[in-house]
Amino acid sequence: MHVVFFLIAALTLGGALAAVLLKNTVHCALAVTLAFLGHALLFLRLDAQFAGFAQILIYIGAVAILVVFAILLTRGSEAPASGIFSKTWLLGLLIAAAVFAVLGWSIIESARALAVDSAAPQVTVHDIGVALVGRYVLPLEIVALLLTAATIGAVIVALHEKERPR
Amino acid sequence: MASTSAVTGADQIFILLRDWLVHLLPSALRPAASVVLGAIAIVAVFPGLFALTTVFERKGLGRMQNRLGPNRVGPYGFFQPIADGIKALTKEDVVPFRADAMVHFLAPLVLLVTVFMGFAVLPVGRNMQLVDMDSGLLFFFAMGAATELSVFMAGWSSRNKYSMLGAMRAVAQMISYEVALLLSSVTVVMIAGSLSLTEIVDAQNQYTGIFPHWYIFTPWGLASFLMFSIAATAETNRSPFDLPEGESEIVAGYHTEYSGFKFAIFFVAEYLAMFALSGMGATLFLGGWSAPLKFLGFIPSWIWFFLKVMCAIFIFIWMRGTLPRLRQDQLMNFAWKFALPFTLLNLLVTALWRFMGAGWLRWVVCAAILAGAYVFMGRMGMHRKHIGPRSYRYAE
Numbered sequence: 001m002h003v004v005f006f007l008i009a010a011l012t013l014g015g016a017l018a019a020v021l022l023k024n025t026v027h028c029a030l031a032v033t034l035a036f037l038g039h040a041l042l043f044l045r046l047d048a049q050f051a052g053f054a055q056i057l058i059y060i061g062a063v064a065i066l067v068v069f070a071i072l073l074t075r076g077s078e079a080p081a082s083g084i085f086s087k088t089w090l091l092g093l094l095i096a097a098a099v100f101a102v103l104g105w106s107i108i109e110s111a112r113a114l115a116v117d118s119a120a121p122q123v124t125v126h127d128i129g130v131a132l133v134g135r136y137v138l139p140l141e142i143v144a145l146l147l148t149a150a151t152i153g154a155v156i157v158a159l160h161e162k163e164r165p166r
Numbered sequence: 167m168a169s170t171s172a173v174t175g176a177d178q179i180f181i182l183l184r185d186w187l188v189h190l191l192p193s194a195l196r197p198a199a200s201v202v203l204g205a206i207a208i209v210a211v212f213p214g215l216f217a218l219t220t221v222f223e224r225k226g227l228g229r230m231q232n233r234l235g236p237n238r239v240g241p242y243g244f245f246q247p248i249a250d251g252i253k254a255l256t257k258e259d260v261v262p263f264r265a266d267a268m269v270h271f272l273a274p275l276v277l278l279v280t281v282f283m284g285f286a287v288l289p290v291g292r293n294m295q296l297v298d299m300d301s302g303l304l305f306f307f308a309m310g311a312a313t314e315l316s317v318f319m320a321g322w323s324s325r326n327k328y329s330m331l332g333a334m335r336a337v338a339q340m341i342s343y344e345v346a347l348l349l350s351s352v353t354v355v356m357i358a359g360s361l362s363l364t365e366i367v368d369a370q371n372q373y374t375g376i377f378p379h380w381y382i383f384t385p386w387g388l389a390s391f392l393m394f395s396i397a398a399t400a401e402t403n404r405s406p407f408d409l410p411e412g413e414s415e416i417v418a419g420y421h422t423e424y425s426g427f428k429f430a431i432f433f434v435a436e437y438l439a440m441f442a443l444s445g446m447g448a449t450l451f452l453g454g455w456s457a458p459l460k461f462l463g464f465i466p467s468w469i470w471f472f473l474k475v476m477c478a479i480f481i482f483i484w485m486r487g488t489l490p491r492l493r494q495d496q497l498m499n500f501a502w503k504f505a506l507p508f509t510l511l512n513l514l515v516t517a518l519w520r521f522m523g524a525g526w527l528r529w530v531v532c533a534a535i536l537a538g539a540y541v542f543m544g545r546m547g548m549h550r551k552h553i554g555p556r557s558y559r560y561a562e
Contacts, residue, residue, distance in 0.1 A: 053304040061311025125301045
């Protein structure tokens with residue numbers, strides 16, 4: 001059973017590492033897609049079908065495409081002459097380590113707070129739907145409002161600018 | 167409510183065959199063997215259907231264009247796909263010198279795998295579904311979304327302007343129409359109350375008198391079905407939405423630099439995507455494998471499913487022979503200014519239908535809203551276009 005987990009973990013980590021280390025930006029984008037796929041597979045292994053498929057639909061179907069388009073529409077995909085690492089990589093490493101420490105600490109704490117032998121809950125898509133429009137309806141509406149604002153903002157940015165008399 | 171028609175032996179013949187084959191094996195291997203057999207069936211049946219479809223398409227298009235179509239290989243040219251397959255296998259595989267070899271190689275494989283995955287959740291007959299997932303519809307569309315990346319990979323890795331342009335067109339088109347595709351499917355989920363395709367088919371497999379409860383026979387269902395069909399045509403890059411492969415402008419789009427069997431894989435994947443989306447349309451709106459009239463239930467369910475799919479394929483071919491190709495701006499305008507608002511309105515109408523309760527009133531109200539919106543939005547869209555008699559400068 002653990003073999004599958006380690007395979008998926010290797011896929012995810014390999015994709016993430018390749019995304020950082022590869023020279024060609026488009027290759028990096030494709031590698032990060034691999035890491036997204038690894039995440040989705042991890043969700044599926046935890047019997048979280050909805051989260052897993054939503055991960056594929058949104059991250060591979062939309063976010064990866066967006067990243068790739070952004071790379072193509074801005075500048076060439078070749079590596080810059082100054083190397084692929086930023087000058088402040090040490091600071092970045094520190095921040096990443098701090099975030100990882102906080103997340104790891106909270107996961108270890110939550111494992112201690114829960115009973116060891118509590119069975120994994122069986123969550124169906126139906127339950128998720130009921131929770132979304134029941135208990136969590138306010139956060140859902142806030143997210144909807146935020147997304148609507150973002151859409152309107154995008155449309156305004158993309159609008160033709162009227163000729164302004166000076 | 168379970169289906170009312172009697173389950174006959176012919177209906178379950180493939181299930182019985184699979185169980186018989188699986189029972190020849192030791193019991194430890196049985197679950198794995200039954201999945202593998204199902205996968206083999208999918209991998210064998212749909213490409214076989216593809217081979218048949220290419221002949222029908224070329225013969226049908228030939229008829230529409232007043233010519234014969236393939237007629238040299240075998241009786242009436244029916245062995246043409248075999249000849250084409252051998253040709254594709256024996257052709258030289260040319261990879262451009264500047265191409266990104268790894269991504270160029272992976273693109274057709276990723277495309278074919280993701281397209282095949284979609285069939286895993288499609289119920290092609292009673293009990294004939296490889297995996298019955300709680301969120302099967304979501305799985306299907308997740309796999310559909312993953313194909314976009316492979317199209318991009320193909321176009322980008324070829325290092326060819328035409329490939330790149332074709333890939334950009336294809337991805338832009340697929341993203342735009344995916345919104346309409348998903349939103350029109352959501353209406354079915356709202357009424358059936360489930361993302362499981364088995365339950366969606368079961369909800370439609372009921373009869374009033376002899377007539378079935380298919381979702382296409384409701385105002386919101388008809389509107390959703392039409393939007394779904396248009397979006398599916400665009401999603402599979404079929405004519406009139408075949409701009410990504412517009413021969414007169416960009417050679418062959420994202421697969422310009424593919425030859426031999428890799429090109430054949432793109433070709434197969436396009437048709438497989440058509441089968442998958444036709445099957446999904448049939449499952450969502452045309453009752454999946456259920457019979458169109460109650461007394462026709464004695465005919466095996468898988469025959470009905472494949473009949474519905476082939477009818478959809480025929481309409482695809484008919485449209486290809488009839489309609490001219492759209493322009494890029496017309497394509498985008500239609501997706502964002504007509505299809506998106508209309509499907510969003512249809513969501514509201516579906517909610518109204520759900521909560522108005524049974525009775526004739528909801529038929530009138532829902533149909534009136536949708537028809538009014540259709541006419542209004544059509545008029546608004548055409549308002550500033552000034553489409554009148556055309557005059558051509560050098561052709562009068």
